[in-house]
Amino acid sequence: MDAIVIGAGVAGLAAARELQLGGRDAIVLEARDRIGGRVHTLRPRGWPVPVEAGAEFVHGRSKVLLPLAREAREVRGGHYSGALERQDDLWASVMEKLEKLPSARERTVAEALRSLRWRLRTTADERRLAADFLEGFNAARLDRASVKAIAQQLRASAEIEGDRISRIPRGYDVVPHRLARGLRIELRTRVRLVRWSRSGVQVVTDDRRWEGRRAIVTLPLGVLQAGAVRFEPRLPGWKSSAISALAMGPVVKVALLFDRPHWPDDLAFLHAHGQPVPTFWRTLPSRAPALVGWAASRNADALRGKNAVDAALRSLSAVLKKRVQPVGALAFDWQEDELSRGAYSWVPVRSMKAQRALAKRVGPLHFAGEATDFDGACGTVHGAIATGIRAAREVSARR
Missing domain, CATH: 3.50.50.60 (FAD/NAD(P)-binding domain)
Incomplete structure (x- = not known):
């Protein structure tokens, strides 16, 4: 052998x-x-779309992945926040400014985000969204994470058009x-x-x-x-x-299926700052009335031993300003998986x-x-x- x-x-x-x-x-x-x-697709009975317990998005145009994911379809839609306010301009501004995240010397991401250089070029809303994104996307503690490593990852992502994200409808x-x-x-x-x-x-x-x-x-x-x-x-x-x-970063995902949509038709991502589950997205390009909730790093740690579905519904109800109940719900906690022990x-x-x-x-x-x-x-x-x-x-x- x-x-x-x-x-x-x-x-x-x-x-x-x-x-x-x-x-x-x-x-x-x-x-x-x-x-x-950690690529784990489920097809629960009664759900109109596959449910991704693990990896979900195809990021950019990677030469090693795209030939294997040729059915991938780009996710198009708006970024919304509390009270369903669309914030595409804010999101675009943050992504652009993160390309110049202060990283000339090694320090934690939290220290870089507190630097005078960063504070002078960003608004309070941009700083909040940037911190939420960096912690959630990387499943990393910003008070421990390397700013040089994060900057390297941002550059590598830009090289393959990583801002273009896709999903695979078949799973x-x-x-x-x-x-x-x-x-x-x-x-x-x-x-x-x-x-x-x-x-x-x-x-x-x-x-x-x-x-x-x-x-x-x-x-x-x-x-x-x-x-x-x-x-x-x-x-x-x-x-x-x-x-x-x-x-190793902890992640909890919650998939929610509803009898009808409770959000604008052009919504792609919903940001619930300060909530136990702070990020949701639709299962685009499918128009199914389904959302996926994402809690990573400290938010995932805070959910240990708690009902993640209840936490996701509380978070979603808070940002939608109304109580919502799903017809189906599934939760996945990757740090509890003994064969991965994290996401x-x-x-x-x-x-x-x-x-x-x-x-x-x-x-x-x-x-x-x-x-x-x-x-x-x-x-x-x-x-x-x-x-x-x-x-x-x-x-x-x-x-």
Whole structure:
């Protein structure tokens, strides 16, 4: 066996596909009973649209993702806030000014947002919306997050027209299923131990040992941090330090289905500043009367142990100025998922080098997954796919 790929998220599937295209023999081991990892599409009975428990948007025009998501349709519509006031101009102004977020020296995002330079070029409303966006989009604590890392991500997004966001009407799971075609994948196969040496690797699951020349580890950062998979010998100190230095962002999503729309027909996003669930969006391009609520970082932490659906309905009722009741509701808490332990990674201050270290090979062990991206695409599906391709090419180059 040329390579054992641990994890059938999009990074692992992309790695195995790249190996297969290069004539290499690979197998993918996946603990879940499905492929996709944090891409998880549900089709509940009675719902007119697929429900995305995980990744939902195609951001920009990534060369590695667009061919796999060719049905994606751009989301078009307005940004609304409390009392259903349309704020497209405010949103556009914030996005433009964030391109010049003060990042010449390393510090936290919160410190950059408090800087005189930022305050002189922004209004109070712009500062509020910018802070809400940066924390919610990145699932990051702004008092700990690296402003240099955030600035790098904003630049990388601009390079692929990241402000153009799309959804896949058929469901995001078309992406992992396309990647998986023709691959050898073992589901319900939970890796417990990875033994490695110069001669190769042995991967131990609950009921079997798998041997190969190399392994590509695509475990989520949260799983690596929890030590859920053991390595013998232990990973070197610099690798363990890299794992510890990065952070996993918590996210709670709530999908709500109504009997009719309670919002303007041109609404795309609804911002509920100060509410437990501060962001909602429609499942465009579908016109179904459905909304998705999003709480990340501190807002997600605050929902732990609470009823997320009730919190979303309170938030929505507050911003709509009327009480609304759904005919269907689903909630997803990614930090409670033991096979992900969070939604996606972010970079604490002075930790950008940890991304590159996390991506670096250790003997016959190669590493992929969104947290190993060091080019500004961590936390994204296209970033995860790119790292899988990179790791597969590393394996092929060392044979």
